[in-house]
Each structure stands twice: as structure tokens, then as C-alpha cells.
Amino acid sequence: MLPPIARIPEARELIDEEKYFVIRGPRQSGKTTSLLALAAELRDEGEYAAVYISCESASTRPDHAAPAEVRILSVIAANARDSGLPQECLPPEPWPEAPGGNRLLRGLSAWARRCPRPVVLLMDEIDAIQGDELISVLRQLRQGHNSFPVPFPHSVALCGMRDVRDCMTPSDGDPSRLVDPVPFNILAESMRPADFTFEQVAELYGQHTDATGQEFTAHAIQRAFHASQGQPWLVNALAHEIIREMRIPESQSITDEHMNQAVERLIVARAVHLDSLAAKLREDRVQRIIEPLLTGAVRENVYDDDLAYTRDLGLVTQKPPVQVANPIYQEVILRVLSQDVEAEIQFDRSAFLTQDGRLDMPTILQRFLTFWRRNGEILQSRETYHEAACHLIFMAWLHRVVNGGGVIDREYALGRGRMDICVQWPYKDADGKRAWQWEAIELKVHRPRQPDPVEDGLHQLDGYLDHLDLSHGTLIVFDRRPTAPPLLERTAIEQLTSPRGHAVTLVQA
Template structure:
């Protein structure tokens, strides 16, 4: 049986969730198919990882998708250019080492790249990109690169150099193969990176990421989308709730902030029915139950709200 999830990204088979298909279709058509490079830049718990994973799945028939998470790389991996170049190629090799037929060709290529770079005296990001370019050229399908949690890298000079190479190849894509589309996700806006890294001299440099397309998709949930999720829940549980009304109320409290939507639903499903004054789940999924859930949420999530407020300060 499915449940409402508030820990980490949501999976369609395990969790009640807002359906993302419309957004995924739009992102594919308007951005990925058009070879765009862009950043998904939203606050904590805004559904970025959930969206990236769903997107990877959605794109996999037409593309080879490399899904990375920079949180999986340790600080040491960013220590210097050599280490980063080796780690990055190593990561790529690991990602394409699956059994799938479409991966075989590029796996061989990635392994070769890894070995060549290992043996090269200059393990620079520039050299690494030449190998990446080979992988992209030989790939049977265009390669889309997704990187989640880019913030873990963003204070590093090597990451700036990496972005600069991405940009260089992007601009020269007619002549040299490279990633078809690149999607980075994080909390902070990468365009402002150089300000952090080289204070005072920013005007001398082009932002390494000034090629990025705008990502304007609203990632919050509308009351109609929330209602569709509740509809599915209602089919399984028959609480007798007024779905449209409860969805609207949830929206009113949360403005559709993904974590808050799921968190309120989780309380209504798992905790409110057991509280005094509520006999069963039919009592919980009401305006009264929702008020109770909101006060629980406010009581129990102070650290998250603190961080949300801090993020708002930064925008």
C-alpha cells in the first residue's frame, strides 16, 4: 500500500504523489529536445530530486541519461583539477557500466577514457572533456547530463573550470560532440557563483554559465494537482472526504510547497485519526483535521522552517 512520503525523493510505485507527467513533457519538448543547458534552482524540499529522477525515466527512450549527484562526491574529489577530472570520468564510467545494450559502446569508451586519463601526465579538466567528447560522439543516442546537488561543488574553483568547459563545448557544438543537454539542480543560483569565488574582479569574467536557458516552470502544486493525488488516496481508503475542498484548503495553507503538501497529508493519514476528538479517518480529512495537522507541522518542523526563512532571505 502506498503512503505519503516526507523523507527524500518520492517514487511513483511507493508513494502517493502529485503526477509530474505534464511538467516532464514540457521540459522534454521545450528544453531537452532543444538541446538546452539549464539549472533547476529551488529551495530545499521543493521536489528537485523527485523531478530529476522522474525526468531521467521519462527521457530514457530517446536519450542516454547520466544522472549524477554531486553530494556523492566527497570534498576530496574537488580538491584539485586532477582529482576532479579522474573522479568525474570515474563517475561516468560507473554510470554507464550497466548491462544495457545501448550502454555497451559508451562503456568501452568511458573505460578507455578513464585509463587514458590515468596515464596522462596532465589530468586536466580540459583533457577530460576531450574524452567526454569522444564518448558523446560514439554514443548511439544523444547524452543528457543531470547533476543534482551542484551546491556541494559550487565553492570550488574546479567546478567553475568544469562549467567553463561545458560552456566552451556548448558554444562549439557544431564542431565537437558534447552533451546534448545539461541540467543542474541546486538551491543557489549558479549565475551568481563567480561573485562568491572571485570577489571584486567579477567584471573581468563572463559567467561560465551565461549560456543557461531559463527554467521558469512552477514546481509548486496547484489545488487541482493536489486533488488528483487525494483522489488516488481516496480510492484506496474511502474516507468520504470532500476531495476538491480539502485540496483547496491544503493549497491555501501551503501555497503548494511540495514538502508541506505531503507532510500535511501524512499527518492526516497517519496521526490525526488517533488523536483525541477524531474517531476515524473520515473525521481527519476535514477542515478541523487539517487545522490540527497544520499546528502539528508547525510544532515539529522548526528547523526546516528556519532554513526556509533563510532561503527566502537569499532570494
């Protein structure tokens, strides 16, 4: 374990300054671990009466008879007793009577009045409370904060997946319907625990080496960081997959090949953490961010709150340019969105291999066009992510070809008007040694009132091929114009030479 409090370095300073603040971040990113460690450190120092609680038990559910404020007070009392605080620092028992909508205010004030130490309350899973109950809780905290000199907790941290403001945004993401005024406008800062750096991933894996003698090679650590981009749950899950599930003996070093297997196993298994992210993809405000990423289009009519919400979920990068947060999430997103199409694709993969075990790209592309002619229009009409339907259908086809044998690396970001794909396929060379076949593919869409994208696509593909040091590539152009000729008439494959002299297979779809 890495030192948890170091992941929220501003928290201690804010507490010393009597501030109320928010800690937000995706699930399984280390928030709870950091809060528990912080509460323990504050108590051990003896300066504060610090109590950690989870609001999950006070979540908004029909089967809860008591209001959230009552359930929160109950959890505070229980956790304070179990925390080891001195008797004189514990909350009053029972809590004072108060009318509904004032119980939390009155109770926390009574606790702060009788406690000889400043009270610090760390409230995790605050977004488990919703609607009017959340508004009531936040308003009571705001009222208590502003009631000086009436005693109230010295500092309060609210922790959840999203910022408090976003917790009160309607599910369609329209900020014009936000609760106004925002009932927690007193917060000093909203912070997010940073993902692990490469050095921290190496340090964490190095602890396993120190304990067992089993080494992670430098390439394995690089692969783990590239695939996870330091997302804490993924970093730990990859190592767990190798050590506990794949059971690589301690006498063997853990290599990048082991890490590649672990990445694929995580994606296929879609553990709870990945499944919870996948479930968000059907939300309108998530789709408004993710769909342009898949197509490379410029975002239009998208609320800033959509981007903030998707960032708080951990699905996209925290800083520009906007991209999916890491390669593992990229794969999960594409496979979830294309899984219905992929289930309908049936063929023998051996038909797409040459005699020496390489991918037969001409056959792959020709067979895809045949599939597209028969099914393209039907599949596009069924796809929820309609603007990205072409990309998703081709990715489903390609994944069926490559699945379990090679690696598909995809690059996409807003505003570039394309998706770049690099397929890496292992085979045996003439000497019987393992070699890799690399294939570069670029996807573009011809949209209404837009010029033919072939020329731009060839220039863009040139840059991608130079980056990969390849002499040939494939450009696939999907025609989405209402005036486009019928599928049977417009689909074709031809060979071109790019402006920089690369051999290009152009697929018109």
C-alpha cells in the first residue's frame, strides 16, 4: 500500500483552517482508504475529535422509514464510540430532540458544544443520499457553518463520486434545472485524489518484490502503467490477476506478456468496477461525451456539466485533450457498445490467416464489406450510439477476428474526425522465431454537408503510418449522407498511393 494520506495532501491544511470541502473521485480510487487513515491520524495526534462515517447506510431508499438526517446521526454516534475517542469527546446520547429538517443541525451543534476538541466530520458516500433529503442535509451543514459563534463542527469533508453540485443536477445533465441556490455554497475546495504516477506504480509493485523476491520486469511495469494510466483499482487488479488468478510462480519474473494476459482477462471478466462504469454508458450525459470521442467529431450542444460528470466518473481524462481515461476503459467501452453486434458475427477465424500465420488483410476487408452490405443499414438503425454506429460495427467485426490472438490498440480524441487503429498480430517468421505483424487502419465518416473525407484521411493516415514506421495502411470511409448511393453500389475497395508515398487500401463503405 502507498501512503494513503499523501493522496489528499490539501485535506490536512483545509482542516486546520476550519474549512468545509469536497473530495470527489471515481469508485475504487482510494478515497475511503485515505479518509480512514486521515481520521485515525487526527485522533492519534489528540488535537481533533475526528470521526469517519459512510452515508451509504443513510442512502435514499423506499424501505427507509427514518429520514436521512436521523440515520446519519445514528451512524455518527456508533462510529464515534467505535473509534476510540475519549468519553468526553463522544456525541451526546441521546441526540437532542428537534423538528424535522433541523435534527442534524441541532445534533452536531450539541456535540461541538460538549466536546473539548474541535470536531472533524469526514462524510463518505455523500452521493448515496439524493433529492430533497440531500438538500436538507446540505442546508443544515451550511446553516451550522454560518452560525458562528454557535458551536458546530470545526471542519467537514464530503466525499463521493461526484461534486456536491453535480449530485443535484438532473439525470439529463441540464444545468438550467440545477437546484438554486446551491445549498452547499460554503465549500472551500473540491479536490480529487490523483491517479498513481509511473514511479508510484513501480514502488507499489516493488513492495511485492521485497516481500516475495518475485520481480516485475521494467517492461511489465511500463505495460501496467500504460494500460491503467495509474488508476488505482486497475493497478492493483492487474497485479492480483497475475499473482492470485494466473498464479505465476514466485520463481518466475512477471513480464509484459503476463501483463498483456492480465489486461485481456480483466476486460473479458468485466469485474464489478468495470461493469459499474459500463452501466453509465447509456446515460444521456455520458453518451454526449463518449460518442464524439468514438467518432473523432467536435462536441456540439454539450453542457460543461456533462464533461465534469464524466470526469468525476473517471471515464475520461481530467485535463485536455479529452480522451478516454486509459486503454482498459477504451476496450471496455467499445466492447460493451458493440457486444450485441459481435454476438451476431459468426465465422472461422482461420479463414483470415495466411499459410505463415499472418493476418490476411485483403480477405478481412473483403469479407467485412460483404457483411456490411447485408447488415449495415439494419445494424446502424438499432445502435443506441447512432453517430458512432459505423465505428462500433467495424470494431465488433475486427475484434471477432483478432480476439485472443493479437492486440488492438485504438486512438481517438475529440476534434480529429477519425479513429486510428493499430492491430498487432504475432506469427512465426522464416526462422521459426516470434515476430509481429502491424496493421494501421483509419476510420472516417462522410457526413451530410461535409466534403469527401478521403483526401484528409490520406494525409492523416500518412502521419499515423510515419508514427508507426509502416509503409502501408488502410483507410475506411463510411458514407452516412442521406443522398449516398445504395450500399451495393457505393461499397468498393481500391488501391491508392498517399501523398507521402505510402501504399493505402481505400475501403468505401
